[in-house]
Amino acid sequence: EAGVVQSPRYKIIEKKQPVAFWCNPISGHNTLYWYLQNLGQGPELLIRYENEEAVDDSQLPKDRFSAERLKGVDSTLKIQPAELGDSAVYLCASSFRRDTEAFFGQGTRLTVV
Amino acid sequence: GENVEQHPSTLSVQEGDSAVIKCTYSDSASNYFPWYKQELGKRPQLIIDIRSNVGEKKDQRIAVTLNKTAKHFSLHITETQPEDSAVYFCAAHDSWGKLQFGAGTQVVVTP
Numbered sequence: 001e002a003g004v005v006q007s008p009r010y011k012i013i014e015k016k017q018p019v020a021f022w023c024n025p026i027s028g029h030n031t032l033y034w035y036l037q038n039l040g041q042g043p044e045l046l047i048r049y050e051n052e053e054a055v056d057d058s059q060l061p062k063d064r065f066s067a068e069r070l071k072g073v074d075s076t077l078k079i080q081p082a083e084l085g086d087s088a089v090y091l092c093a094s095s096f097r098r099d100t101e102a103f104f105g106q107g108t109r110l111t112v113v
Numbered sequence: 114g115e116n117v118e119q120h121p122s123t124l125s126v127q128e129g130d131s132a133v134i135k136c137t138y139s140d141s142a143s144n145y146f147p148w149y150k151q152e153l154g155k156r157p158q159l160i161i162d163i164r165s166n167v168g169e170k171k172d173q174r175i176a177v178t179l180n181k182t183a184k185h186f187s188l189h190i191t192e193t194q195p196e197d198s199a200v201y202f203c204a205a206h207d208s209w210g211k212l213q214f215g216a217g218t219q220v221v222v223t224p
Contacts, residue, residue, distance in 0.1 A: 042215055101162065104157050
């Protein structure tokens with residue numbers, strides 16, 4: 001069984017440019033998370049989906065970040081425009097339901113120059 | 114919302130010794146507490162978890178204890194080996210469904 005798949009693995013962009021990350025969760029997993037991880041720190045939740053509904057986006061900077069989960073499967077996270085401080089690893093995770101093991105993707109390492 | 118604090122931030126142990134990492138949480142309704150191991154450049158992976166109706170769980174050399182009254186839980190690694198070197202994160206799943214992580218503990222096992 002394939003795990004959580006994220007793409008791209010690495011992305012380098014200039015500030016003020018847009019960028020998008022894609023996540024394909026494990027089949028049958030209803031809960032999907034997007035986390036941001038800075039070097040040496042723990043993952044910080046950006047948004048959580050239950051099926052196609054964003055049930056917790058309180059920590060998503062909505063002025064520049066947006067996310068969607070079409071048909072309750074794949075998800076995309078977008079930043080427009082990117083800022084230097086957005087450089088980090090963006091992790092996607094999924095779980096069968098919200099209080100079960102969350103499986104992480106490999107992450108997308110974003111560098112904004 | 115939930116707040117998870119983790120200590121220590123770094124832990125250096127001799128091979129064969131035990132390592133203990135402690136975490137506290139703030140939401141008394143939190144019901145699920147996983148521990149993740151993250152090696153450099155890799156994804157976090159679950160190593161053990163515990164639910165609020167259990168006080169202790171063990172899997173070979175690792176164990177987790179939970180004290181609901183005090184709102185803290187701990188990871189114990191016995192007979193440490195060099196391959197145990199990594200960053201370990203505790204997490205708590207709060208009553209709102211949010212999975213919050215601690216800041217992590219860098220464990221270094223020296224031969």
